[in-house]
Amino acid sequence: MKKILITGGAGFIGSHVVRLFVNTYPEYHIYNLDALTYAGNLENLKDIETKSNYTFLKGDITDADLMNQFFAEYQFDGVIHLAAESHVDRSISDPLAFIKTNIMGTVNLLNAAKDAWKGQMEGKRFYHISTDEVYGSLGKEGLFTETTAYDPRSPYSSSKASSDHLVRAYYHTYGLPVVISNCSNNYGPNQFPEKLIPLSINNIKNKKPIPIYGKGENIRDWLFVIDHARAIDVIYHQGGLGETYNIGGINEWTNIDLIHKLCEVMDDKLGREKGESAKLITFVKDRAGHDMRYAIDSSKLMKELGWEPSLQFEEGIVKTVEWYLDNEEWLNNILSGDYEKYYQDQYEKR
Numbered sequence: 347m348k349k350i351l352i353t354g355g356a357g358f359i360g361s362h363v364v365r366l367f368v369n370t371y372p373e374y375h376i377y378n379l380d381a382l383t384y385a386g387n388l389e390n391l392k393d394i395e396t397k398s399n400y401t402f403l404k405g406d407i408t409d410a411d412l413m414n415q416f417f418a419e420y421q422f423d424g425v426i427h428l429a430a431e432s433h434v435d436r437s438i439s440d441p442l443a444f445i446k447t448n449i450m451g452t453v454n455l456l457n458a459a460k461d462a463w464k465g466q467m468e469g470k471r472f473y474h475i476s477t478d479e480v481y482g483s484l485g486k487e488g489l490f491t492e493t494t495a496y497d498p499r500s501p502y503s504s505s506k507a508s509s510d511h512l513v514r515a516y517y518h519t520y521g522l523p524v525v526i527s528n529c530s531n532n533y534g535p536n537q538f539p540e541k542l543i544p545l546s547i548n549n550i551k552n553k554k555p556i557p558i559y560g561k562g563e564n565i566r567d568w569l570f571v572i573d574h575a576r577a578i579d580v581i582y583h584q585g586g587l588g589e590t591y592n593i594g595g596i597n598e599w600t601n602i603d604l605i606h607k608l609c610e611v612m613d614d615k616l617g618r619e620k621g622e623s624a625k626l627i628t629f630v631k632d633r634a635g636h637d638m639r640y641a642i643d644s645s646k647l648m649k650e651l652g653w654e655p656s657l658q659f660e661e662g663i664v665k666t667v668e669w670y671l672d673n674e675e676w677l678n679n680i681l682s683g684d685y686e687k688y689y690q691d692q693y694e695k696r
């Protein structure tokens with residue numbers, strides 16, 4: 347039985363990856379390692395937590411000794427590394443937390459894998475999950491490809507860029523069998539409600555203002571989270587060693603158009619008059635260093651490994667809204683003290 351370590355499996359994307367692997371590969375044992383920070387929520391995995399090929403390990407990737415201990419004890423054959431501090435706004439108020447987890451934590455895992463797999467790298471794999479934000483910001487034209495020079499602008503994207511470089515360095519220096527992917531913005535069930543889409547859904551539901559940075563002109567490419575998990579499955583199994591794959595939804599939206607679309611879907615689902623939710627849109631002071639446009643070229647992944655997004659955005663956004671409306675308890679459990687305080691500092695005191 348292959349033993350696969352998935353880090354950050356209690357988070358948004360990680361929980362979808364854990365579920366996909368546990369359900370698709372009964373011949374694998376999946377170890378979900380997560381520190382359960384504010385973003386980690388084991389409720390995301392209620393449906394699979396009792397499966398015999400699943401184990402949860404509580405642990406912080408910044409603890410090097412613990413990582414070595416886990417590698418020695420469980421003898422992992424592969425790693426899919428998603429654990430990270432992931433919110434740009436938080437990286438602006440507390441960069442060091444991002445340096446510690448995203449850089450130091452990644453190095454601890456690389457070292458643990460390198461030492462545990464010494465002399466027996468055959469069949470092993472260290473898969474690092476990264477973001478398109480490492481490439482910086484685009485103008486109106488162009489797409490990020492795998493050869494676009496890194497140009498990160500926020501503490502978050504810089505820490506992810508750093509970790510990508512280190513993963514590549516371990517491939518070239520120590521022969522660690524690595525693969526990397528850089529994905530665009532994800533949306534879908536289980537996303538922590540500090541991020542644009544779930545935050546807006548929750549505010550629309552409660553008739554609270556929907557905060558939009560600047561004029562809402564920033565452009566992002568959006569991919570349904572389950573399509574990202576499918577891409578991770580394909581790349582983990584078929585990706586070339588030392589290779590990088592870009593993953594995107596071929597689905598660019600300005601923030602303001604996206605929110606108008608979301609308002610339409612919410613009006614429909616909540617039985618409100620057309621246009622009612624859009625009245626909640628409120629423009630707030632722009633994020634410092636806000637990247638203007640991200641857009642990703644995933645043709646390498648599509649041509650070489652045959653992946654493509656399964657869901658059109660129109661369908662994905664309806665599914666997402668339905669999920670948040672059907673899972674009130676999940677949302678209410680998250681909307682507790684810390685989140686509210688953070689939310690007030692971030693938006694209401696501006």
Ligand SMILES: NC(=O)c1ccc[n+]([C@@H]2O[C@H](COP(=O)([O-])OP(=O)(O)OC[C@H]3O[C@@H](n4cnc5c(N)ncnc54)[C@H](O)[C@@H]3O)[C@@H](O)[C@H]2O)c1
Nearest residue numbers: 354356357358359381382383385386406407429430531532
């Ligand atoms: N969300 C996106 O749109 C997006 C897009 C591209 C890439 N990514 C990348 O995908 C990964 C997952 O993103 P997400 O949106 O699911 O993030 P998330 O914030 O929802 O989840 C992160 C998880 O990591 C855990 N974690 C944080 N610090 C840890 C530590 N020190 N030790 C152990 N666990 C720790 C948290 O508890 C949480 O469960 C990240 O590496 C992120 O950079 C995200």
